[in-house]
Amino acid sequence: MLLKFALNEFQNDREYRNLSPRTISSYMASLEEFHEFCVSHEVINLEDCTASLVKNYLVHCGKNRKNNPTTVNSKLHILKIFFNYFEYEMELFTAKTNPTKKIPYAKEEIKIEVFSDEQIKQILNYYKRLKHRDKTLYAYRDYFLVVFMLGSACRLGETVNLRWMDVDLNNQVITVTGKKRVASSIPMTDSLKKEFLEYKLFCEQHFKQLPEYVFTCRKGNQLTDNAVKCIFKHLKANMNFKNVRVSAHTLRHTAAHRMLMSGASVAFIQKFLRHANVNMTLRYFALWGSAMKEQNDLHNPLNTMKF
Structure with a gap:
């Protein structure tokens, strides 16, 4: 063939x-x-x-x-x-003739980059200045995009596919469709709800009628994956960070890192990040061992026991 x-x-x-x-x-x-x-x-x-x-x-x-x-x-x-x-399915190969059967995966360097608190503040302050100065869709949308991805730990695909009908502001729940089209509910904090309300009000005034999707272009059409990547490419040029990749997925890693640093459990982080396999979640715990040491020093039961 x-x-x-x-x-x-x-x-x-x-x-x-x-x-x-x-x-x-x-x-x-x-x-x-x-x-x-x-x-x-x-x-x-x-x-x-x-x-x-x-x-x-x-x-x-x-x-x-x-x-x-x-x-x-x-x-x-x-x-x-x-x-x-x-x-x-097609029986054109056998286990012996399948050319990929015995090829092993390359050994990977496990490195998960995250933004520091100072870098996050720098990014948000950059967009805040744009909002106050330009008052454009791009300024409001891109600011909220960063806040949303940091507060929800959503993947790129989950973000661009988010519809307003998936956002329940009354019950503070977001429904996202992740890998393999599995729908999951994410709780919304009060601070994220406040940002949602402000962004929604802006969109209603800007478009006269609320678009179907939360993140759109100036015509009200759904943003593509590539469009979001271009947003972060532009952000990278303006931030000039030397030690971290400026990307949507870095925000997701940063969300996981902050949860871990705050003492969140493996089970909670796995569920919140919608990891089908706990092994991915455990990578965070393995990588940020210093954070685990700090938590252990603070909360180990031996600290309160006398011998």
Whole structure:
């Protein structure tokens, strides 16, 4: 089977399985990149893909495309899904001929960056000045975007897909649709409710009628993932932080870090961040051992016992 036809077959299958458009788009972008690499190495048939070819592609991603180990592993994960489909569903490969079967994931450096309190204040003060000076949608929206993501620990996809109908200001509950289209409820603090009310009032006055989505462009249409990434790219240029990545996901990590520093339990953080697997939550505890030491020094039961 020609590789280009295999890609179409795989995409049709994922659409039939009702995967989200965002997930399918991510799969296909990675597979198209792999397809281009194969063609450049004169491989056009799916059956001619070997483990050596796949490994060379992954090395190319690391060395030439400057992908970090996490990104390389994500691409390998997609390739494993792709070739497993043609092994188990289409029977074009066996366990022995599947080129990704025995390729291990690269060892990753576990580093989760977070914003400091001072950096968060700097970001919010930057947008506050814009709000007072310009009073534009962008100033109000981008300020609230940072506050919302920090207060809810929402992922990028959860944020752009948030509708006003998902926001219950009376009961202070937000309903988000996360990975695998699983809906979850997040409690809203009083401070976040106050920010929601102010932003909602601004949107009603700006658009005359409240848009369907919470975060929109100037025409009232839903923001795309790429648009949010551009917001953080612009913010990065203005903040000029040297030691931390300025991104939506860094806000999510920062929220988890603050909860941990305040003594929140593993169970609470796992539920609040909507981690399907507790292992991801435990990464935070493993990384911020100094915070755990401080908490232990404060709360260890031996502190109040006499021997």
